[in-house]
Amino acid sequence: MTGHGKRVAFVARVVATxxxxxxxxxxxxxxxxxxxxxxxxxxxxxxVSTPQPLRVPDVxxxxxxxxxxxxxxxGFAWQVRGRIHGFPANTVVSQSPAPGTRxxxxxxxxxxxxxxxxxxxxxxxxPADRSPYAATKIxxxxxxxxxxxxxxxxxxxx
Numbered sequence: 001m002t003g004h005g006k007r008v009a010f011v012a013r014v015v016a017t018x019x020x021x022x023x024x025x026x027x028x029x030x031x032x033x034x035x036x037x038x039x040x041x042x043x044x045x046x047x048v049s050t051p052q053p054l055r056v057p058d059v060x061x062x063x064x065x066x067x068x069x070x071x072x073x074x075g076f077a078w079q080v081r082g083r084i085h086g087f088p089a090n091t092v093v094s095q096s097p098a099p100g101t102r103x104x105x106x107x108x109x110x111x112x113x114x115x116x117x118x119x120x121x122x123x124x125x126x127p128a129d130r131s132p133y134a135a136t137k138i139x140x141x142x143x144x145x146x147x148x149x150x151x152x153x154x155x156x157x158x
Contacts, residue, residue, distance in 0.1 A: 038048070051105040053141035058099030064090045064115055077108035077135030080115060085127035088114040102141035110135035 057074050064080075065088035071078045073146035080086040094114040103109050107130070117123065 022134065053102040054074060054089045054105050054109065055143055056095070056097050056099055056101045056111060059092050059095055059111075059113070060099065062092050063118070064088055064092060064113070067113065068131070071111055072131065075105060075108065077110045077131040077133060079112055080127070080129040081112050082114045084117050085123070086113075086115065087117075087121075087123040087125070087127050089118045089121035090123070091118050095119070097138060097140075100154045104139040104141050106139055107136040108133060109117040109138045111138075 009098065054075050056076070059070055062070070064086055068078050068086070084090055092113050094117050096112045110131075126150050
């Protein structure tokens, strides 16, 4: 490289370095001008809302693979009861609680399914007889436990 070529290369490096420095300074200055993000105020007292009841979907006459998906998407866990196990092609013939029942959202309320084997489809692999996550107990919405009444005292103390 000639002397002239070396000077051009040097000047190009100086210009590139200066450009990067100017861009970085501009970015820092812009960021500083935006100020600090404001923290959101948190309420002094957290409000507790009553969970809305869940409505049990109707999965009868559905292929098991679709029934369990519908239940999971609606917030339910499921389990299979009876002689026929949870192979994808089997069909749901009954469910408990009944479709339309309103239940308390206890986490993953469990719906019990009874299946029949669908003819023409093999039952291969491992059956899925319960949901892949823990189920919670079914509690009917609006159902309250009745407190026990205290014993009646007589004047004689009996």
